Amino acid sequence: MQDQLKSEDVQFGIIGLGLIGGSIAKSLSANKFEVFAEDLNQSYFDAAIKDSVIVGSLDEINTSKDLILIICVPVSAHESVFLKHLNLLNEAKLVTDCSSVKNSVLNDLNKNGLKRDNYVFSHPMAGSEKSGYLNSNEKLFEDKTCILMTGEETQESSLRLCESLWQILGSKISLLDLKDHDSLLALTSHLPHLISFSLISTLAELKLESNKIFSGGGLKDFTRIASSDVKMWKDIFSNNSGNISDAIDKFIEKITLFKNYIVEKDSESIENFIENAKNFRDKNL
């Protein structure tokens, strides 16, 4: 099997056909690859068959052809997937997951003594506040960053395969040290979501006669991520609680500093704080 993936050499197995798994399946099938899949939600599976996005179930995988296995399930569902599909995990040239939290996935692998030389951790930075197969689309990953991380035992060839996979999906690859993932994402992704939920919760207590007052301005965009999938986020928050707690503390420290400038009407410090934030954002985002 070459770095450049060819549809005659490789087939894909996708576990979980939600927003992420469905979008991967749509993009791969649009690129003429054979995709086999499973989802606990039969309607997702049926829809993907009907759309010709997948060709069959995981049971129908051709054992004489190379396999890439992609796991796209909630954080807490990885262990049961691993245990259910031990054979596929062992046979695949590459196994990768798309979880937003990695320590718990690593722990699920370690405590079950699972083969890991074919395992690469993926984190496509391409979420949406819309979830489920019906919202998936083949262009979801285009021009988005996908973070890849290897374990201690990961073979170079599996990493190359994983890079090829995400390149086919249109993503830019960014390599990260596995141990840094959860604390970094706690700040760059989990914290913004948590803030958004908390801000909405603060506003909800206003009990205005007419809530139309909220519309317009930046609030709608700013809180878009508060419409995200409830169970997915409950799962992320529960499985990365230590890092998220640290991230919240760092943020509260900053906002309290800013509050003090405002209470003291310290115009110069307020202006510097805003200006530094604006400059960082305009440069890096």
Next chain:
Amino acid sequence: MQDQLKSEDVQFGIIGLGLIGGSIAKSLSANKFEVFAEDLNQSYFDAAIKDSVIVGSLDEINTSKDLILIICVPVSAHESVFLKHLNLLNEAKLVTDCSSVKNSVLNDLNKNGLKRDNYVFSHPMAGSEKSGYLNSNEKLFEDKTCILMTGEETQESSLRLCESLWQILGSKISLLDLKDHDSLLALTSHLPHLISFSLISTLAELKLESNKIFSGGGLKDFTRIASSDVKMWKDIFSNNSGNISDAIDKFIEKITLFKNYIVEKDSESIENFIENAKNFRDKNL
């Protein structure tokens, strides 16, 4: 002068040709109204003349025709505008401002004993992270909410005129009690901006080798408002410090509650918190 504004009966004076004033001028001139204006930034004035968006300076206002005066300057600039243009304030059928903070504007009027029966407070909920005349556009207010508030002495006729003005600009009108404005906007507008600046400031301390890790996901949209005009926001924060301090306290209370659920891995409370926020947002925004 009728509720339905006609270009043959009324002319407009606009003080400040930034994003808001420039957009109002563009929309009014597209609706065939004569607009006179001034801006401390000569290049804004020259550009508006060149674009045929305004017909001249405030000195050229036709004294025999009804006048509507619209003030679109930073919060802290209102007093000097009032004192400079006392004559226009007295002559106009309607004077309105577009300030994001109202108590300080009310205070500027009161302490100078200014005529207020023709005065209506406007707050168009149509900001953008882009500022200045060059970013103004005639459609900025379309389908956005404009909050209108009257003072104790405001005549009904001036309120009607102000409603007509914002309807011409395409906005939906929402009436609010003047005394509620600054505490409400501290929560719905000033707090989100402050959070966005604080989040970016928290992330800036990470000093990652490659900041490309930040791209993708919801972070870019979430922090868009952190690119807003620095001096405008310094002015807002400084002039609404008490209400903003209260809003921050309410928010910190909520995020701390949420943090405790996460630290305790209290899945049920985490899920309820997220679900209530999501439901409120989907219903009201």
